[in-house]
Amino acid sequence: MEEAAKSFGPMMQLMYNVWGDLCSAFYKKYGKDALSTIAAVSAKYGADSAKLVQKMMPIKNMKDIAEMYKMMMSMVGEKMEIVKVSDDTLHFKMSHCPVGIQGTSLELCEAMMNSDKKMVSTLLGQQINIKITKSLAAGDKYCEVIYSKK
Numbered sequence: 001m002e003e004a005a006k007s008f009g010p011m012m013q014l015m016y017n018v019w020g021d022l023c024s025a026f027y028k029k030y031g032k033d034a035l036s037t038i039a040a041v042s043a044k045y046g047a048d049s050a051k052l053v054q055k056m057m058p059i060k061n062m063k064d065i066a067e068m069y070k071m072m073m074s075m076v077g078e079k080m081e082i083v084k085v086s087d088d089t090l091h092f093k094m095s096h097c098p099v100g101i102q103g104t105s106l107e108l109c110e111a112m113m114n115s116d117k118k119m120v121s122t123l124l125g126q127q128i129n130i131k132i133t134k135s136l137a138a139g140d141k142y143c144e145v146i147y148s149k150k
Helices: 002-007 009-056 062-075 106-112 114-124
Strands: 081-085 089-094 128-134 143-149
Touching (some): 009 062, 009 114, 062 081, 062 089, 062 143, 106 114, 106 128, 114 128, 114 143
Antiparallel strands (some): 081 089, 089 143, 128 143
8 A cells, every 4th residue: 555655656746846836936927916815725725635634544633644744745755854743733844845835935835835724724623823934935944834723
Protein backbone atom coordinates (compact mmCIF):
# COMPACT_ATOMS: atom_id res chain seq x y z
CA MET A 1 0.00 0.00 0.00
CA GLU A 2 2.83 2.38 0.85
CA GLU A 3 4.44 1.83 -2.56
CA ALA A 4 1.12 2.48 -4.29
CA ALA A 5 0.69 5.68 -2.29
CA LYS A 6 4.19 6.85 -3.26
CA SER A 7 3.42 6.26 -6.93
CA PHE A 8 0.73 8.96 -6.67
CA GLY A 9 3.34 11.43 -5.38
CA PRO A 10 4.33 12.94 -8.74
CA MET A 11 0.66 13.51 -9.60
CA MET A 12 0.03 15.12 -6.22
CA GLN A 13 3.11 17.32 -6.62
CA LEU A 14 1.93 18.37 -10.07
CA MET A 15 -1.48 19.33 -8.65
CA TYR A 16 0.17 21.30 -5.83
CA ASN A 17 2.35 23.10 -8.38
CA VAL A 18 -0.60 23.93 -10.64
CA TRP A 19 -2.50 25.38 -7.67
CA GLY A 20 0.55 27.41 -6.61
CA ASP A 21 1.24 28.65 -10.14
CA LEU A 22 -2.38 29.68 -10.70
CA CYS A 23 -2.61 31.50 -7.38
CA SER A 24 0.76 33.19 -7.96
CA ALA A 25 -0.26 34.35 -11.44
CA PHE A 26 -3.62 35.62 -10.20
CA TYR A 27 -1.91 37.45 -7.32
CA LYS A 28 0.76 38.90 -9.63
CA LYS A 29 -1.88 40.23 -12.00
CA TYR A 30 -4.39 41.58 -9.46
CA GLY A 31 -2.33 42.10 -6.29
CA LYS A 32 -4.15 42.42 -2.98
CA ASP A 33 -7.50 42.43 -4.80
CA ALA A 34 -6.93 38.74 -5.61
CA LEU A 35 -6.36 37.63 -2.02
CA SER A 36 -10.00 37.33 -0.92
CA THR A 37 -10.79 35.17 -3.95
CA ILE A 38 -7.72 32.99 -3.42
CA ALA A 39 -8.62 32.61 0.27
CA ALA A 40 -12.26 31.69 -0.51
CA VAL A 41 -11.37 29.15 -3.20
CA SER A 42 -8.65 27.67 -0.99
CA ALA A 43 -11.13 27.27 1.88
CA LYS A 44 -13.65 25.56 -0.40
CA TYR A 45 -11.10 22.99 -1.49
CA GLY A 46 -9.90 22.56 2.07
CA ALA A 47 -13.40 21.50 3.07
CA ASP A 48 -13.61 19.17 0.06
CA SER A 49 -10.22 17.67 0.95
CA ALA A 50 -11.40 17.02 4.50
CA LYS A 51 -14.36 15.02 3.20
CA LEU A 52 -11.98 12.80 1.23
CA VAL A 53 -9.63 12.35 4.17
CA GLN A 54 -12.53 11.41 6.46
CA LYS A 55 -13.27 8.48 4.15
CA MET A 56 -9.65 7.29 4.27
CA MET A 57 -8.56 7.68 7.89
CA PRO A 58 -9.87 8.60 11.33
CA ILE A 59 -8.80 12.04 12.55
CA LYS A 60 -9.50 12.89 16.18
CA ASN A 61 -6.81 15.36 17.22
CA MET A 62 -3.70 17.28 16.15
CA LYS A 63 -1.56 14.18 16.58
CA ASP A 64 -3.65 12.52 13.86
CA ILE A 65 -3.32 15.67 11.72
CA ALA A 66 0.47 15.48 12.11
CA GLU A 67 0.47 11.85 10.96
CA MET A 68 -1.72 12.72 7.98
CA TYR A 69 0.60 15.57 6.94
CA LYS A 70 3.72 13.44 7.34
CA MET A 71 2.12 10.80 5.10
CA MET A 72 1.08 13.39 2.50
CA MET A 73 4.50 15.02 2.45
CA SER A 74 6.28 11.67 2.14
CA MET A 75 4.10 10.90 -0.89
CA VAL A 76 5.48 13.99 -2.67
CA GLY A 77 9.04 13.36 -1.47
CA GLU A 78 9.06 16.14 1.13
CA LYS A 79 9.89 16.09 4.81
CA MET A 80 8.11 17.82 7.61
CA GLU A 81 9.85 18.44 10.93
CA ILE A 82 7.46 18.21 13.87
CA VAL A 83 8.55 20.75 16.50
CA LYS A 84 5.69 20.01 18.89
CA VAL A 85 2.48 18.07 18.72
CA SER A 86 -0.26 17.54 21.29
CA ASP A 87 -3.98 16.87 21.12
CA ASP A 88 -4.58 20.62 20.63
CA THR A 89 -1.46 21.97 18.85
CA LEU A 90 0.69 21.12 15.85
CA HIS A 91 3.91 23.07 15.33
CA PHE A 92 6.02 22.12 12.32
CA LYS A 93 8.78 23.29 9.97
CA MET A 94 9.38 22.60 6.29
CA SER A 95 12.35 23.54 4.14
CA HIS A 96 10.44 23.31 0.85
CA CYS A 97 7.13 24.89 -0.17
CA PRO A 98 4.83 22.11 -1.43
CA VAL A 99 2.91 24.55 -3.66
CA GLY A 100 6.01 26.32 -4.98
CA ILE A 101 5.20 29.90 -3.97
CA GLN A 102 8.58 30.62 -2.36
CA GLY A 103 9.67 34.21 -2.89
CA THR A 104 6.16 35.58 -3.54
CA SER A 105 4.62 37.04 -0.36
CA LEU A 106 3.41 36.15 3.10
CA GLU A 107 -0.08 37.42 2.26
CA LEU A 108 -0.35 34.96 -0.65
CA CYS A 109 0.85 32.16 1.63
CA GLU A 110 -1.76 33.10 4.25
CA ALA A 111 -4.56 33.19 1.65
CA MET A 112 -3.59 29.78 0.30
CA MET A 113 -3.24 28.33 3.81
CA ASN A 114 -6.99 28.85 4.18
CA SER A 115 -7.15 25.45 2.51
CA ASP A 116 -5.30 23.83 5.40
CA LYS A 117 -7.21 25.87 7.98
CA LYS A 118 -10.57 24.77 6.59
CA MET A 119 -9.45 21.16 6.11
CA VAL A 120 -8.11 20.81 9.66
CA SER A 121 -11.09 22.66 11.16
CA THR A 122 -13.47 20.35 9.29
CA LEU A 123 -11.55 17.22 10.29
CA LEU A 124 -11.50 18.21 13.97
CA GLY A 125 -15.04 19.57 14.00
CA GLN A 126 -13.94 22.91 15.45
CA GLN A 127 -12.22 26.09 14.35
CA ILE A 128 -8.45 26.31 14.48
CA ASN A 129 -5.93 29.15 14.33
CA ILE A 130 -2.95 29.07 12.00
CA LYS A 131 0.09 31.15 12.83
CA ILE A 132 2.80 31.36 10.18
CA THR A 133 5.96 32.44 11.98
CA LYS A 134 8.32 31.83 9.03
CA SER A 135 7.48 31.49 5.36
CA LEU A 136 9.46 30.59 2.26
CA ALA A 137 6.93 32.71 0.37
CA ALA A 138 8.04 35.72 2.43
CA GLY A 139 11.72 34.99 1.79
CA ASP A 140 12.53 33.07 4.98
CA LYS A 141 14.83 30.04 4.79
CA TYR A 142 12.04 27.67 5.87
CA CYS A 143 8.37 27.61 6.77
CA GLU A 144 7.28 27.38 10.39
CA VAL A 145 3.60 26.99 11.14
CA ILE A 146 1.55 26.48 14.30
CA TYR A 147 -1.98 25.08 14.24
CA SER A 148 -3.96 25.38 17.45
CA LYS A 149 -7.53 24.75 18.46
CA LYS A 150 -9.54 27.88 19.29
